[in-house]
Amino acid sequence: MSTRNKIIAVGGGKGGVGKSIVCANMAVTLALTGQRVILVDGDFGASSLHALLGISSPKYGFREYFDHSGLDSNGEDALLLDTGIANLKFVSGAGDIPGSADINIKNQNKVISYIQSLEADHILMDLGPGTNFHIIDYFNIAGKNVVVSTPEMTSILKSFSFIKATLFRRISQEFKSNSDIQHLLDLSKNPKAAEECYEISSLRQKVEDLHPQKLERVNEIIxxxxxxxxxxxxxRQKDIMMGDNLLKLAKKYLDVDVTLLGYLIESDDVRDSIDEMRPFLIKDPQSKPSENIQRIIGSLTNTNIHLVKKDDSIYVSQQIKLSSGWGQ
Ligand SMILES: Nc1ncnc2c1ncn2[C@@H]1O[C@H](COP(=O)(O)OP(=O)(O)OP(=O)(O)O)[C@@H](O)[C@H]1O
Ligand SMILES: [Mg+2]
Structure with a gap:
């Protein structure tokens, strides 16, 4: 598998929708199936992923990495923290410096190169909320992009904006030296673009008018x-159906195919696991939320995964599905 395809980024425009919970438990599930997994905290504004894994104060994180002298003689390797879970390593965002601020472009590129150099079967990256470029750029280094939303329409609309910002950023990065296309896409400098290019069809039309030879590449990116x-x-059942609204919006306005990977129920098991700083997958792989996450990983990897706990050990049965899966 290419490095890009090994990276699974979990994002979504809205804050507090459960990105970190979902990402951490996805990483645990993959590790429990015997694959080498690295979970990366890519939320530099409010790193807290370590707490979900039971690490109260990570010894090293990206903050030390930016200031290279902050790491010990192992250099970059010191960033790979043990989690106490077999096959799962963790890279912290914050290190021991509280309240880390936004990172500059030099450090952002450093983090991206570091993530791309990691050796593992899967690298999961938990992102912070919002749609600013440095979040989108992390999201875009991944070959597998997961958006987390709650069923409320406000969250669905934020997720749509996030998907749109991600798509436009991809096109913008591809045509960096083309000022016409940049102008069309740069929503921050050109507020009218938000309306004019609300639908991908109008963006396609404008690209075709200005640079017809570039249209095919734009279509490929989409x-x-x-x-x-x-x-x-x-x-409730109705909540799952809310996902269809996002699928329809993305198809209608962006021509993007979004796949519903699965859902996670609202549950005290989830809340308790946060309070206890222990992933719910480890606590009870047969609880409802744990089964939900296994279904999500099943959709992601095109397998049927079934984890069972017996005498304090977790066992897995995993079968390859015959039908084609996500992104295939
Ligand atoms: N399935 C669930 N059942 C019960 N509570 C949940 C569930 N998912 C999330 N929560 C609650 O929502 C809170 C926020 O979850 P989480 O930190 O994963 O969100 P986030 O999207 O990563 O937030 P941020 O945008 O700040 O990074 C949790 O601490 C928990 O209280
Ligand atoms: Mg989070």
Missing amino acids: REFKPGLVINRVR
């Missing part, structure tokens, strides 16, 4: 972008 969706905090 086709290659296949985000997966996880609906979190599901309380």
